[in-house]
Amino acid sequence: MRISSLKRLGKACAGLSLAISASLMTVTPVQAAGGDLLVAPTRIVLDGQRGTEVILNNIGSETATYRISLELRRMTSDGRLEDVTAEQANEIEQAAKDMIRYAPRRVTLPPNQPQAIRLGVRPPQDLADGEYRAHLLFRAIPKARNVTEKAPTNGGFSIALTPIYGVTIPVIIRQGNLEATAGIANARVERSDNGHAFAFDLSRTGERSTYGEIRVVKQGQSEPILVARGIAVYPEVGHRKVALPVPAEIAAQLTGAVSVEYYEPANIGGGLITKTQLVLR
Structure with missing residues (x-):
């Protein structure tokens, strides 16, 4: 897909709104608040042989920087996705993380400037049949703040909280004929x-x-x-x-x-x- 087409896609998606009438309601679950970052597609399924791309688009008015990482999540019985640490990871989860390749791992995006993240997989020759999954996390890096701000007059200190936005999408690898x-x-x-x-x-x-x-x-x-x-x-x-x-x-x-x-x-x-x-x- 050409970059000019991606720009039009990003602007079109940015203008979408959720419409609810008395006769029909459409619900689209959202995994994370992404701020001004548009990610497409929102789910990747690979057969273990081919690669693909994820397109990022900054739909905000200011240049933004994002860090890209590969994380593990585990579904619970109420549908939530919980973080899995390296110590908690089982063999299937660790295998998924080991075989997924992606680049670049950090991008700086001007407004309405798409960026492709290349995604591939290198399965080992003895990979057992099954479904393997990890999650790509696109996390905004907050801009540096001015540290010369005036101190509180009461002699204490102040704390400024900066929200960090992120979008997570699943990357699924399927090996074998699974049902x-x-x-x-x-x-x-x-x-x-x-x-x-x-x-x-x-x-x-x-x-x-x-x-x-x-x-x-x-x-x-x-x-x-x-x-x-x-x-x-x-x-x-x-x-x-x-x-x-x-x-x-x-x-x-x-x-x-x-x-x-x-x-x-x-x-x-x-x-x-x-x-x-x-x-x-």
């Missing part, structure tokens, strides 16, 4: 002081992760009333809870007979992974 199946159970609408959420249990069996889009379709209607993209279950968990925050007007529609459907992303075919029909009360 997986999924199931949906215990769908319900949860209500709390924080509002409403559509929740369900998403299970997975097999040698690889599942990833895709959840659609909730009410009986008698052709269009879904709720769509949630980027829903994954990684191999380290057999099931996880999914809770999708919804406004009150959408929660009010989540009653009666519905179908909860789990589809692959459109760019890999959009096939149905699993679905269940139930009555919400």
Whole structure:
């Protein structure tokens, strides 16, 4: 893709907004607040032989510097991703980190200036079949502050906190012919002081992760009333809870007979992974 096309892509993505109506809500889970950094794609799957690129674009108004590192994350039963230290890493996690190559590892981006990060994998010859995963972290490096600022008049000291933004994307390597199946159970609408959420249990069996889009379709209607993209279950968990925050007007529609459907992303075919029909009360 040419750089001029990437610039147009970055500007177009920067202008996207989330639209919610009474008949349809689209939810896109976000892993981290990225500040003014746009990353595409947000998920990488490699077959162990080919490489790819990740495009970074600074959509802010000032030049920014980012450090790129390879981290390990582990999914929990509630869908969170927890950091894994070098001491905690198991053989599969360490193998993933050892075979992934990327460059450069630090970039300085002027506004609206795309930068490609080259990504590849060097699997060992005796690599066992399975799914291996690490996460690329793009972290903003804060600008140096002026240390000659006036001291507090009361003789004490002050502390200035600078937020550090980061975006994390998974890098998945699949070795062998891997299969997986999924199931949906215990769908319900949860209500709390924080509002409403559509929740369900998403299970997975097999040698690889599942990833895709959840659609909730009410009986008698052709269009879904709720769509949630980027829903994954990684191999380290057999099931996880999914809770999708919804406004009150959408929660009010989540009653009666519905179908909860789990589809692959459109760019890999959009096939149905699993679905269940139930009555919400």
